[in-house]
Amino acid sequence: MSQPKVNKGILIGGLLVVLPLVALLYSGFGKDPKRLPNELEGRPAPQFSLVDLEGYPVSLDQAQGKPVVLNFWSTWCGPCKAEHPLLQDRAAANPNVAFYGVIYQDEPEKVLRYLRQVGTSYRHLVDPGNRMAIDYGVTGVPETFFIDKRGVIAHKSPGPVYPELLDGWLREIQTP
Secondary structure, eight states: OOOOOOOHHHHHHHHHHHHHHHHHHHHTTTSOTTOOOOTTTTSBOOOOEEEETTSOEEEGGGGTTSOEEEEEEOTTOHHHHHHHHHHHHHHHHOTTSEEEEEEOSSOHHHHHHHHHHHOOSSEEEEOGGGHHHHHTTOOSSSEEEEEOTTSBEEEEEESOOOHHHHHHHHHHHHOO
16 A cells, blocks of 8 residues: 655645744743733833822922832722722831822812722822823823832833732832
């Protein structure tokens, strides 16, 4: 009995299609699929000068030498409301870290009403025209930025933060 002939052209063509797909799939193993690259990580945080809900000026320079947590949020955002108690707790427990809530596409009056109901232990900043959000590359809320003592963005957390993540990154931005 004779062996069937192999069409080398079809075999090579199939390998040229399959091998790159296998390589592409393999390159994703061991990576966190939720972790998005952030071009700002490792770079100086963009400067800002805004006012808080009481009308007092706030700038990043005021926190010079202190770690900073910037949380972009809105009252219409369910996950933002869910993470608020955790942020309140960690802000109260870490007085050497400057926590700021940055209001994203929301009305300051609504934010004030909400914060009167639930309380807050840190300042909330009004971002007219979402200029600061644009400077930080915010794509949605909640998004939280962790800035170290040197003013460098150490981490960006898209989506709500959870205790282990928040505590780990708070420790990291407070270490010399």
